Amino acid sequence: MSQLRGDYKAVWNSLSGSKHAAYLHVAGHTDEDKFHDDGEDTADILRATVGIRAADVVLEIGCGVGRVGRVLAPFVGQWIGCDVSANMLRLAGRRLLGIPNTRLQEISGYDLRPFADNSIDVVYTTVVFMHLEEWDRYTYVLEALRVLKPGGRFYCDNVDLASPAGWRVFEESRLQFKPGERPSQISKCSTQPEIETFLRRAGFGDVNVATRLNFWVYGWGRKPEAK
Numbered sequence: 001m002s003q004l005r006g007d008y009k010a011v012w013n014s015l016s017g018s019k020h021a022a023y024l025h026v027a028g029h030t031d032e033d034k035f036h037d038d039g040e041d042t043a044d045i046l047r048a049t050v051g052i053r054a055a056d057v058v059l060e061i062g063c064g065v066g067r068v069g070r071v072l073a074p075f076v077g078q079w080i081g082c083d084v085s086a087n088m089l090r091l092a093g094r095r096l097l098g099i100p101n102t103r104l105q106e107i108s109g110y111d112l113r114p115f116a117d118n119s120i121d122v123v124y125t126t127v128v129f130m131h132l133e134e135w136d137r138y139t140y141v142l143e144a145l146r147v148l149k150p151g152g153r154f155y156c157d158n159v160d161l162a163s164p165a166g167w168r169v170f171e172e173s174r175l176q177f178k179p180g181e182r183p184s185q186i187s188k189c190s191t192q193p194e195i196e197t198f199l200r201r202a203g204f205g206d207v208n209v210a211t212r213l214n215f216w217v218y219g220w221g222r223k224p225e226a227k
Helices: 010-015 018-027 034-050 071-075 088-097 133-146 164-176 192-202
Strands: 057-061 077-084 102-106 120-125 148-159 203-214 216-222
Touching: 010 088, 018 034, 018 088, 034 088, 057 133, 057 148, 071 077, 071 088, 077 088, 088 102, 102 203, 102 216, 120 133, 133 148, 148 164, 148 192, 192 203, 192 216
Parallel strands: 057 077, 057 120, 077 102, 120 148
Antiparallel strands: 148 216, 203 216
């Protein structure tokens, strides 16, 4: 293993040196039409879970090359994409050209320090938890709660370990790579109890956890209103 999994900045900059490489590691393909369709699909899930409103300030954790941002930004007040990789953000900037209500922000990989408390309406992260250690997943849930306005909404997802398809992902990785040879970005699954526990322990209310397509587990909740 050439890089430590937790050195997210080095890992993801090394995986995104070109557009082709970045697309492959974000989505597993480079088909532009499918890339757009995937973004539309995620936007629809966000509408159905946390809700998307025209005046919302929306923050994506791990925005990659702007797959979702390009689709979602025209429907919100401001879309902000943050990512650990400067290379990813450079590609996202190209993808978002001509969309004025967008902002990109590089982050450390462990927190949302550039963002003020109580400043965001919706925080979401999609296809990111699989690349993080469990402790860092939970830290991002805590950070989402911090930056959200009272009543703000949070969404996260991952591959569902308990699903047949999720178990295949787990077994394929276990069998394909020997200990010490596993890629730094190798996917690690979640479970419904994990996602629900993270949301509740962080302090979110109105917590929901669901599965989709016999593969994904996703959760969402709301920051309690100020007393």
